[in-house]
Amino acid sequence: MQNWATAVIEQAVGGGKNVPPLLFSPITLRGVTARNRVMISPMCQYRSVDGGPNDWHLVHLGKFAMGGAGIIFGEETAIEAGGRKTHACAGIYHSDHIRRYRRINKFLKTLGAVSGIQLGHSGRKASCHDASRNWQPLTKADTAAGLPPWTAIAPSPVSEAPGGPLPHEMDLGDIGRNIEHWVRATRMAADADFDICEIHGAHGYLIHQFLSPIANRRRDAYGGDRQGRMRFPLKVAEAVRGAWPADRPLFFRCSVVDGKGGEWYLEDTLAFVRELKERGVDVVDCSSGGMRGSTPFPLIPRVPGYHVTYSARIRREAGVRTIAVGLITDPCHAEAILQAGDADLVAIARAALYDSAWPLRAAAALGLADQYGLLPSDYAFRLRGRDRSRSGYPEGADVRIPHSPDDLVPYVWRRELQAQACGGNLPT
Numbered sequence: 001m002q003n004w005a006t007a008v009i010e011q012a013v014g015g016g017k018n019v020p021p022l023l024f025s026p027i028t029l030r031g032v033t034a035r036n037r038v039m040i041s042p043m044c045q046y047r048s049v050d051g052g053p054n055d056w057h058l059v060h061l062g063k064f065a066m067g068g069a070g071i072i073f074g075e076e077t078a079i080e081a082g083g084r085k086t087h088a089c090a091g092i093y094h095s096d097h098i099r100r101y102r103r104i105n106k107f108l109k110t111l112g113a114v115s116g117i118q119l120g121h122s123g124r125k126a127s128c129h130d131a132s133r134n135w136q137p138l139t140k141a142d143t144a145a146g147l148p149p150w151t152a153i154a155p156s157p158v159s160e161a162p163g164g165p166l167p168h169e170m171d172l173g174d175i176g177r178n179i180e181h182w183v184r185a186t187r188m189a190a191d192a193d194f195d196i197c198e199i200h201g202a203h204g205y206l207i208h209q210f211l212s213p214i215a216n217r218r219r220d221a222y223g224g225d226r227q228g229r230m231r232f233p234l235k236v237a238e239a240v241r242g243a244w245p246a247d248r249p250l251f252f253r254c255s256v257v258d259g260k261g262g263e264w265y266l267e268d269t270l271a272f273v274r275e276l277k278e279r280g281v282d283v284v285d286c287s288s289g290g291m292r293g294s295t296p297f298p299l300i301p302r303v304p305g306y307h308v309t310y311s312a313r314i315r316r317e318a319g320v321r322t323i324a325v326g327l328i329t330d331p332c333h334a335e336a337i338l339q340a341g342d343a344d345l346v347a348i349a350r351a352a353l354y355d356s357a358w359p360l361r362a363a364a365a366l367g368l369a370d371q372y373g374l375l376p377s378d379y380a381f382r383l384r385g386r387d388r389s390r391s392g393y394p395e396g397a398d399v400r401i402p403h404s405p406d407d408l409v410p411y412v413w414r415r416e417l418q419a420q421a422c423g424g425n426l427p428t
């Protein structure tokens, strides 16, 4: 166990005092109850066709539901085609998309999970290649490969990277149309049976571009001081809340601080979150980065739980529910965060890519009475049976394996016997 949190963790797991794990306590947000507090964080897949999900998404998200997660978010989903980053990004802007997302949501819910959609618009980060090509901007040369570039929109005509393509500065008409797109996408998401809607206001995308002075150089009512720069994001929050059913929760993902060299800090987010709360945002998903500038603001060190202090302060000082995310891989660490009152939900991304049944392992590690209750009933039945048969034959039991009625072969299984095959490392 890592020494950075040993004391807190030991306390969190009750030090043998049999405290039920908070990570596996249900949470109710408006009319939606999640079976536990493990959330699968949004993860772009670059596998959509014309913005729509397909079998890839059914399997990718379905395996997390089978692994016991409480809340499962799909990737950032663009509110209009031009708001996607790449031609393969997800979107929700055709009526056909509704039917496709509904199929996936039905499957996730059958398995006991709550499903979330993260709505977004990439703004000046639109029109690029995917992660495997480091999000390089598309050029005319990509047209031959069926990937024509398009002109991105942004609060100001400032490129994402020096020398990059200049986005079109949104005029008041563009702002109005963009808000209509948020509303249309929200209604479609409700129709597609998502339980939770999250507004992607982080990572240097359109909403974050309005917030940060690095990307917002406007002199009208949508720029200037913090209040002006918050105007568009708050209008989006109001519009989405108005279009999203009152009994379903609304989340908002913030970059609590810009990235290296940034100009938007925690105090700004606190002021912003207080306004979001007044507009009916229920949960703040505390992330960071995506916006680079030239101030001395340093890079956040990527230590386990690197956003937890942000989540803790926002939760306490703005009095809103929060999500902690960022290199949380150890179940005891997740439990410690909740027990310390630093967050209400813990989100995992890469840990779930590594092990889609992370919640099951976490439940076992935290001593949940019946971790198999998280699994589909047929799996649970078989695994409980496996535990029963194992407990009948402890390690080192001297047994006979029948090869025929009168040939009973002695057999002993011990971990040490496997050590050589594992290069001397005993399996855990």
Ligand SMILES: Cc1cc2nc3c(=O)[nH]c(=O)nc-3n(C[C@H](O)[C@H](O)[C@H](O)COP(=O)(O)O)c2cc1C
Pocket: 041, 042, 043, 044, 045, 075, 076, 118, 200, 202, 203, 253, 287, 325, 326, 327, 328, 347, 348, 349, 350, 351
């Ligand atoms: C493959 C991948 C795709 C991601 N796509 C998104 C996304 O669509 N929206 C978003 O807000 N964050 C996205 N993220 C960030 C994650 O949601 C998460 O905040 C981040 O990976 C830190 O959590 P982790 O340490 O548990 O991976 C992505 C991360 C990964 C690994």
